[in-house]
Amino acid sequence: MGSVDQRTIDWDDGVVVLVDQCALPGEYRLLRLRTVAELIDAIQRLAIRGAPALGAAGALGVALAARHGVNVEGEAERLAQARPTAVNLAWGVRRALAKLPSGADAVLAEALAVLTEDEELCRTASGHAADLIRELCPRRPLRLLTHCNAGRLATVSWGTALGVVWHLHAAGEVEYVLVDETRPLLQGARLTAWELADVGVPYRVLPDVAAASALARGLVDCVVVGADRVAANGDVANKVGTYGLALAAARHRVPFLVVAPSSTLDEHTPSGDLIEIEERHADEVTSWGGVPTAPAGAPVFNPAFDVTPAELITAVVTERGPG
Numbered sequence: 001m002g003s004v005d006q007r008t009i010d011w012d013d014g015v016v017v018l019v020d021q022c023a024l025p026g027e028y029r030l031l032r033l034r035t036v037a038e039l040i041d042a043i044q045r046l047a048i049r050g051a052p053a054l055g056a057a058g059a060l061g062v063a064l065a066a067r068h069g070v071n072v073e074g075e076a077e078r079l080a081q082a083r084p085t086a087v088n089l090a091w092g093v094r095r096a097l098a099k100l101p102s103g104a105d106a107v108l109a110e111a112l113a114v115l116t117e118d119e120e121l122c123r124t125a126s127g128h129a130a131d132l133i134r135e136l137c138p139r140r141p142l143r144l145l146t147h148c149n150a151g152r153l154a155t156v157s158w159g160t161a162l163g164v165v166w167h168l169h170a171a172g173e174v175e176y177v178l179v180d181e182t183r184p185l186l187q188g189a190r191l192t193a194w195e196l197a198d199v200g201v202p203y204r205v206l207p208d209v210a211a212a213s214a215l216a217r218g219l220v221d222c223v224v225v226g227a228d229r230v231a232a233n234g235d236v237a238n239k240v241g242t243y244g245l246a247l248a249a250a251r252h253r254v255p256f257l258v259v260a261p262s263s264t265l266d267e268h269t270p271s272g273d274l275i276e277i278e279e280r281h282a283d284e285v286t287s288w289g290g291v292p293t294a295p296a297g298a299p300v301f302n303p304a305f306d307v308t309p310a311e312l313i314t315a316v317v318t319e320r321g322p323g
């Protein structure tokens, strides 16, 4: 298992060090990246992923570029464009780039501040969400359902949706967590299950298509997920499948909570229909581990995210509390 003290992404004297999420759950290994090009590749392969973790990657990537001192603004733009949906990536890039006039050391200091703040913001936001679940859900212990991975691996350390689980589990308040496997890249089965097992939280992995019937059968007290971008009107972009989960939760009157640091709030995007949804490669859907799961050349629709309208969301919870 991984080291609890190891940050998902960190800086080591000019090297960006990150947990290689493509290798989990089979192998826990660290990648050491020295160039912006290497970091962009890791972001696009989802070796590093998750909105807050991408914010940290964006900031540290600018620190790398500033250290090399060649075409820093151009490198920063390439970083910001590496994945379009999570607002945090461009936010982290902008925040570090703003310090460039003060020099490379100032850029690095700002990037490291992003990492330190993220740990505290996610711990606080998930604490507020845990308190809200305690108010909304009378049953004890709690039965939770989550989609994709919004744990340590999606942030610098603590997590958002899974950060809620850590708070509740520490208080002995979790019966189990139902973990959507989250096709096509299986962040739930590969990463969330790995994190829950590492901490000793009871869980069961389920096919995404079984989540609605779990809700219909009364097996879930609350759904809790992360976010990649929250529009000004409260619409939420998150891993594809979140919208369908929210529809089923609303139908069965199960609270649906979104947990994110305020850096995921995007006041400049008025509504969810204006959020750019990343389309990913067809082979993520038509194969697994190099084994075809569809006819060669099968046409594919592979959006990495969807948008859940605000009216289906019980609350978006940040470090400032429920909103």
Ligand SMILES: CSC[C@H]1O[C@H](OP(=O)(O)O)[C@H](O)[C@@H]1O
Residues within 6 Å of the ligand: 046, 049, 050, 051, 052, 147, 148, 149, 150, 151, 154, 155, 160, 161, 187, 225, 226, 227, 228, 238, 239, 240, 304
């Ligand atoms: C705490 S943000 C996690 C968020 O990011 C994931 O997307 P991806 O794995 O493609 O980076 C997913 O939407 C999670 O909810």
